[in-house]
Amino acid sequence: MPAITFIHPDGKSDRVETAGGESVMQAATRHGLDGILAECGGNAMCATCHVYVDESWLARLPAMADDEDALLDGTAAERRPTSRLSCQITITPDLDGLVLKLPERQV
Amino acid sequence: MTASGAAGSGVPHLDVDPFDMSFFADPYPAHELLREAGPVVYLDKWNVYGVARYAEVHAVLNDPATFCSSRGVGLSDFKKEAPWRPPSLILEADPPAHTRTRAVLSKVLSPTVMKQVRDRFAEAAEARVDALLQMRSFDAIADLAEAYPLSIFPDALGLKPEGREHLIPYASVVFNAFGPPNQLRQQAIERSAPHQAYVAEQCQRENLAPGGFGACIHAQVDEGAITATEAPLLVRSLLSAGLDTTVNGIGAAVYCLARFPDQWQRLRDDLTLARGAFEEAVRFESPVQTFFRTTTREVELSGARIGEGEKVLMFLAAANRDPRRWDAPDRYDITRRTSGHVGFGSGIHMCVGQLVARLEGEVMLTALARRIGRIEITGEPKRRFNNTLRGLDSLPVTITPA
Ligand code: HEM
Ligand code: FES
Numbered sequence: 001m002p003a004i005t006f007i008h009p010d011g012k013s014d015r016v017e018t019a020g021g022e023s024v025m026q027a028a029t030r031h032g033l034d035g036i037l038a039e040c041g042g043n044a045m046c047a048t049c050h051v052y053v054d055e056s057w058l059a060r061l062p063a064m065a066d067d068e069d070a071l072l073d074g075t076a077a078e079r080r081p082t083s084r085l086s087c088q089i090t091i092t093p094d095l096d097g098l099v100l101k102l103p104e105r106q107v
Numbered sequence: 108m109t110a111s112g113a114a115g116s117g118v119p120h121l122d123v124d125p126f127d128m129s130f131f132a133d134p135y136p137a138h139e140l141l142r143e144a145g146p147v148v149y150l151d152k153w154n155v156y157g158v159a160r161y162a163e164v165h166a167v168l169n170d171p172a173t174f175c176s177s178r179g180v181g182l183s184d185f186k187k188e189a190p191w192r193p194p195s196l197i198l199e200a201d202p203p204a205h206t207r208t209r210a211v212l213s214k215v216l217s218p219t220v221m222k223q224v225r226d227r228f229a230e231a232a233e234a235r236v237d238a239l240l241q242m243r244s245f246d247a248i249a250d251l252a253e254a255y256p257l258s259i260f261p262d263a264l265g266l267k268p269e270g271r272e273h274l275i276p277y278a279s280v281v282f283n284a285f286g287p288p289n290q291l292r293q294q295a296i297e298r299s300a301p302h303q304a305y306v307a308e309q310c311q312r313e314n315l316a317p318g319g320f321g322a323c324i325h326a327q328v329d330e331g332a333i334t335a336t337e338a339p340l341l342v343r344s345l346l347s348a349g350l351d352t353t354v355n356g357i358g359a360a361v362y363c364l365a366r367f368p369d370q371w372q373r374l375r376d377d378l379t380l381a382r383g384a385f386e387e388a389v390r391f392e393s394p395v396q397t398f399f400r401t402t403t404r405e406v407e408l409s410g411a412r413i414g415e416g417e418k419v420l421m422f423l424a425a426a427n428r429d430p431r432r433w434d435a436p437d438r439y440d441i442t443r444r445t446s447g448h449v450g451f452g453s454g455i456h457m458c459v460g461q462l463v464a465r466l467e468g469e470v471m472l473t474a475l476a477r478r479i480g481r482i483e484i485t486g487e488p489k490r491r492f493n494n495t496l497r498g499l500d501s502l503p504v505t506i507t508p509a
Contacts, residue, residue, distance in 0.1 A: 029446050038446040039386065039465065043457045047218045067213070074218020107382055107469075 002096035004028075006051075008035060009104050018091045024100065025049040025087035035102035042087035047071045048106040049086040054099035058082055061089060077103030118411045119144045124152045125397065125420065126286045126494050134396070134497075135437075138425035146409035153182060153287050155399070155418040156411075159425035161432035161449070163409055167400055167421055169454040174400035174419060176456060177201040181285030181399055181495075182418060191284050191296050192303065196340045198348070198456065205455065208341060211332050212459045215323045221462045224263060228466055231259045232474040240478065240508055244485065247365070247502040252358035255471050260350050260463075264342075265319020270305050277302035278351030279493060285398065286494025306346050310339035320345060345460070352394055353464050355498035357471055359392035360385050362502055363439045364472070365482040370441050374476045375509070381476060384441040385468030389450035391439045393424035396497050398452070423449045424497065481507040 004024060007013045018027040028036040028049075040046035044067050053061060061084065064072075068088045072079050086100070121144055123137050124130060130137055141148055141159035148157045158164050167174045176199055179185045185194060194200070197208045235255045239245060253275065261271050280302060283295035308314060312335075315321030321342045328335050364371045364384065374380050402417045413419065427448050428436035451458035458464070475482075486503035 029444060032444065040451075040457060040461065041447040041453060043453065045213070045457060045459075045461065067210075070214070071218060074220075074222060 002091055002093055002098070004091070004095070004098045004100065006033060006035065007099065007101045009102060020091070022091055023087050024051070024089045024091060024098075025085075027091060028086060035106070036086060037106040038087060039107075040087075044068060044071060044085065044088055047075050047085065050075045050077060050103050050106060051084055051086045052080055052082045052101040052103065053084050054101070055082065057095075057098055060094070064088065075103070076105045076107050118147050118149045118156070120149045120151050121157075122151055125150070125157075125422070126153075126289055126291070128492060131492050131497070132490065134424065135428075138422060138428065141422060142425055142429055145411075147411035147413070150420065153418075153420075155182065155420050156413055157420045157422065158408070159422040159429075161426040161429040164421045164423060164426035164449055165453055166408065167419055168449065168452055168456070171201060171205075171400075171455050173403055173406050175201050175403050176205070176400060178401035178416075179399065182287045182420075183284075184401060184416070184418065186401075186416070191299075193340065195344055195347070196337055197344050197459070202455065208333065208337065209455070209459065211324060211327045211341060212344065214327075215320050216460055216463055218462060220323075221466050225466060225470070227263075228259055229470040229474070231255065232467075232470040234258070235471070236474045236478050239506060244503070244505045247361050247482075247504045248354075248358050248491075248499050249501065251361060251471075252498075252502075253354050255357060256350055256353045256467060259467065260353070263320055263463075264345060264349070265316035265321045266309055267314060267316075270309070273302045273305040274346065274350050275354065277306050278347055279496075281347045282351065282395075282493050282495040284494075289494070291492060291494050306343060307339070309346065310342040312338065315342065348458075349460050349463065351496060352460070353467050355392075355394035355496050356385070356389055356464055356468055358498045358502070359394055360388035360468060360472055361475075361482070361504075362488065362499060363388045363391060364475075365484050365502070365504060367439050368481075370439055371476070371482065373441055374472065375480075378473050378476055380441050381472040382465060382469040383443070383445070384472050385465060386445045386448075387439060387441050387443050388468075389464075390427045390443075390445050390448040392497060393427050393450050394497055395450065395452075396424045396495060397422055398495075421449075423452070478509050479506045480509040483507075 001017050004016050016027050016031045025038050037048035039048045068085050072083050146163050150157050280295040280299040283291045286292045312325040324341050325338045327333050328338050374384050400419045404415050406413050451461045483505045485505050488502045489500040491498050491500035
């Protein structure tokens with residue numbers, strides 16, 4: 001099972017064991033992780049599952065679709081080149097060890 | 108429509124009428140019956156299948172190729188019966204047509220746009236609380252749940268000041284019309300002509316103020332995203348679904364917070380819980396109770412075989428309190444993780460106005476909780492009856508300043 005590390009704004013981190021086929025957002029909410037709201041439940045409609053991807057991982061993620069790109073313009077915390085919506089990242093075995101930073105706020 | 112699709116498939120038949128006054132008065136025992144009877148049930152009264160458990164409701168919502176919307180999301184099957192009004196280009200459409208119109212409304216109501224309107228919505232909420240503090244005793248439906256959205260949403264759309272009294276009656280027709288041909292539906296449609304005329308007129312480009320959501324939809328014609336004949340119908344979607352829903356959503360939240368003073372106190376202690384308090388009210392009360400789909404082929408759903416062209420009724424409200432999915436589902440808990448509730452639907456048709464609704468709910472509850480110490484219910488709440496919407500007609504309260 002691939003594991004993902006979330007780094008909170010205060011620097012603390014959480015390691016989350018994931019199940020096959022789920023999205024990063026689903027794994028995070030299933031573990032009760034604070035910092036990911038996911039108000040739309042993963043339908044790419046709310047931009048409250050925003051994460052910053054660790055630079056070293058950015059190129060290894062699947063490319064983003066146009067709707068994700070458009071939604072990221074509306075995130076509550078600033079959009080950066082490393083910004084992604086965690087509900088749009090499906091976990092695959094090669095993402096084991098992925099490191100994601102949580103933004104200051106989601107709304 | 109016949110019951111033949113249900114014959115011999117082992118689906119429990121129930122004689123529950125989910126559009127009956129006694130059902131509306133207290134739907135919870137019937138919701139439990141529907142959920143516990145099986146994953147898929149058959150309702151003999153209207154010859155439709157029903158799903159009331161979270162898993163099946165979620166599954167139906169997320170398989171639009173099998174469970175389509177273009178044959179109507181009410182009981183009426185557009186393939187067999189002429190719709191009471193020209194069908195919605197978004198709600199009552201399937202991909203690929205839906206994909207195109209949906210993209211337009213998603214852009215008009217995006218998170219970026221919400222950032223721009225946020226301050227205006229918040230100021231109007233403060234102004235509403237000023238007025239309520241003057242009154243002290245008032246009807247939390249008319250003076251709060253209706254007055255607040257009315258003070259902000261028609262302006263955000265860019266509607267003229269005249270004729271706005273048609274808005275809530277029009278929406279009430281739309282949501283009654285999803286139901287079966289009972290008295291609520293028949294009477295609503297019979298009396299709908301003046302409201303329909305008003306709405307048709309307001310959807311025209313020249314009647315929508317620049318900068319509003321309505322004008323933004325029409326501007327998409329210039330971008331080539333939609334045609335000039337489609338734009339008014341997309342404006343109509345916001346007039347149909349954008350006001351009465353939030354009235355019932357805010358009404359639900361205030362009713363919950365007035366009934367559960369411990370949750371009100373938690374909110375007062377931490378105003379950042381306002382958005383969650385609203386969202387939990389949408390789960391708990393489910394202002395939009397039900398929607399239908401129509402099967403495009405024979406399908407097996409959780410062991411039940413459903414034929415082609417059958418109507419399937421999704422009990423969103425029952426799914427939102429399914430103990431298989433939620434801990435203590437009958438408790439209103441403003442810190443609950445509500446992500447995944449189906450009060451706004453799920454999948455490709457999930458409410459395109461959800462960000463507007465949450466913004467209104469959040470700023471209104473924040474303003475209330477900051478300046479009001481206590482909300483006391485001072486009279487018997489009266490229910491408003493509608494085939495799809497759940498909410499109150501009146502809720503007499505007295506407030507004490509913080
Ligand atoms: C608390 C308030 C609201 C609730 C509970 C609610 C509920 C829903 C639900 C359950 C659906 C899914 C319909 C389906 O799957 O067939 C939906 C769709 C829709 N809602 Fe809302 N809604 C709310 C507020 C709004 C607002 C404020 C607007 C407009 C500004 C809006 C516009 C729409 C539209 C246009 C659709 C159709 C979307 C599509 O078919 O792709 N709603 N809503
Ligand atoms: S959960 Fe809403 S956009 Fe990801």
